[in-house]
Amino acid sequence: MRRALAVTMLLISLPVMGCTLGFVDYEPVFATGRPDLSANEVLRLANWRAQLRLWLPNGGKYLVYVRQNARVGVSAKLAEQRRKSLLSTLSNMGIDKADIEESAVRRFSEDLRPGPELRHLTNVAEISIVPRCPHPCCPGPQPVAK
Numbered sequence: 001m002r003r004a005l006a007v008t009m010l011l012i013s014l015p016v017m018g019c020t021l022g023f024v025d026y027e028p029v030f031a032t033g034r035p036d037l038s039a040n041e042v043l044r045l046a047n048w049r050a051q052l053r054l055w056l057p058n059g060g061k062y063l064v065y066v067r068q069n070a071r072v073g074v075s076a077k078l079a080e081q082r083r084k085s086l087l088s089t090l091s092n093m094g095i096d097k098a099d100i101e102e103s104a105v106r107r108f109s110e111d112l113r114p115g116p117e118l119r120h121l122t123n124v125a126e127i128s129i130v131p132r133c134p135h136p137c138c139p140g141p142q143p144v145a146k
Contacts, residue, residue, distance in 0.1 A: 024060075026127045028086065032119065033073060035081035042089060045127075049093045052129065060131040061101035062090065067108035067126075072119040079105040086125055101130065 026048045028041050037045065052059075064086060068079035083105055091097060108122050131137075 024129045024131065027124045028127065029120075030082055030123045030125065032123060033078070035078060036085040037089060045089065046093060049095075056129070056131045056135050058132040058134065059099060060129040062095060062099055063101055063126075063128040063130070064090070064103040065126040066105050067122045067124065068105050069108045069118070069122040072122050074108075074122045076105065082125065086127075090127075 026045065028037055028045050030036075030041070031038055064083070066079050066083040066086065068074050068076055070076070074082075083103060087097075087100065087103055090100070109118055
């Protein structure tokens with residue numbers, strides 16, 4: 001009886017639970033001082049892109065951010081070179097420029113003391129996709145208008 005009640009409660013609460021797609025973010029890592037991704041990073045990015053095509057056949061809009069912190073060796077110039085290189089790589093992987101909703105250089109943790117961990121984190125870029133419906137978390141056949 002308790003088990004039946006627990007299963008019933010779970011089934012009733014499923015529509016209330018939020019849906020989260022766990023694969024919509026990717027963090028490519030640039031080598032220190034390099035404006036472009038290594039071959040291994042391009043391969044990792046290509047694998048993520050291939051999985052996105054399977055998971056989200058309708059694609060989506062991309063948000064691309066590159067980090068800047070001159071105190072650990074990522075100047076504004078280097079960060080901009082990285083941003084352009086990353087956009088070019090995404091374009092070569094079949095992502096249309098019109099699908100890049102936002103692309104920017106962001107200042108990162110300039111108030112922290114420089115060190116190896118901060119240097120590594122500053123070399124990490126951020127790519128996120130806002131999926132087009134339909135996908136498993138869509139509110140119905142079409143997205144809810146806001």
